[in-house]
Amino acid sequence: STSTHAWLADHVVSGAVIVPGAALVELAVRAGDEVGASRVRELTVGAPLVLPESGAVRVQVRVGAADETGTRVVAVHSQSEGDPEADWVRHAEGVLEPASADEPGVGEWPPVGASEVDVAGWYPALAERGLSYGPVFRGLRRVWTGGDEVFAEVVLPDEVAGDAAGFG
Template identity: 60%
Template sequence: MAAQPWLADHVVNGTVIVPGTALVELAGRAGEELGCPLVRELTLQAPLVLAEDSGVRVQVVVGALQESGGRPVAIHSRAHDVQDWSLHAQGELAEQTTDEPGFAVAVWPPADAVAVAVEDLYERLAEIGLEYGPVFQGLARAWVRPGEVLAEVVLPEQAHGDAGRFGVHPALLDAALHASALGDLLPAPEPGRPYLPFAWSGVSVHAVGATTLRVRATRNTSAGLTGITLNIADGSGAPVADIEALIVRPLSTANLTPGLNFLHRVT
């Protein structure tokens, strides 16, 4: 974590894990090198756990172009003292579609949106196992409409220097997901089993370097009870990113062990 100290602010049930938003960023960045920046699908297989006293090697592998028009992608890691690689995510990358971005707003917030309090959100999230440090505590304001949460998310100033290094800074995008904890988009989580990203579909980035986001999170019924859609703009209302579907799942604590080889192994 010495090279990326902001990762230490993402703690789940007392364990530092790499946020799913960072894995999506890795996949999209690799795809960009090959002309396939759209993360068509990315399913998270196991958390990437970080230990304070050791580093971790991360490997992103993109395969050959398939008949579907996409390229398979997989993300692995291993500790420096471990030979086997552990699989953390796999999916498919594709060329960017020409569809119009799903969210571009000039009037903010919408006139019919009802403000909701966010001051105690991070205390409530900590109670169920999500302990966010300052860099991840970006949710500033929120409003609700039926089946919809609108939020304003701000990247803390100490992280502004890194914003241009990512499509969307993973801490900022993770904070955008926190809006789903408001309103009635998701069933209430069980204590100690907070929701974490599980499967991403249709992740496209339209602009880089944003430090303030306007977020619209809506229930995605086609993705099940824990599926949401996110449309994201910057502070001026210009499109930044779209996530067609994100399925979240309750955390399984069985794999929160640094260096564990999980269920998948490269052979």
């Protein structure tokens, strides 16, 4: 709920407070940490996790049994806290796998040959499309493109940077 996680109120889509997709990824990664499969191979968002104006929702992350390679399915569901008989809604599902010791590191920054993109009008343009981001979600500083890849420099605003240690 926004009463326990006030920063979520800064993520508004078409007038509704929506849990960001990155938070769904964080939930999957954290659940994967518990079972030795913290690399997200795939995560598909099927329905937005809308937070009610009052009250809260229960969130459940389910991780399946590992196959012979250690791969597991993961799903994120929610249910209205005020109605324990309500159906659980699936918001995301995907695949977790064990992290590899040879994960690529960050190379030269910004990447060689990447072209910088002007982001000065980014947030006003998003607002015109119904995506209203408050200060907590305005961390995008610079963006580059190269081939079919996008690279971004994102900074947590000072008012929430101290809380970052509590997340993966």
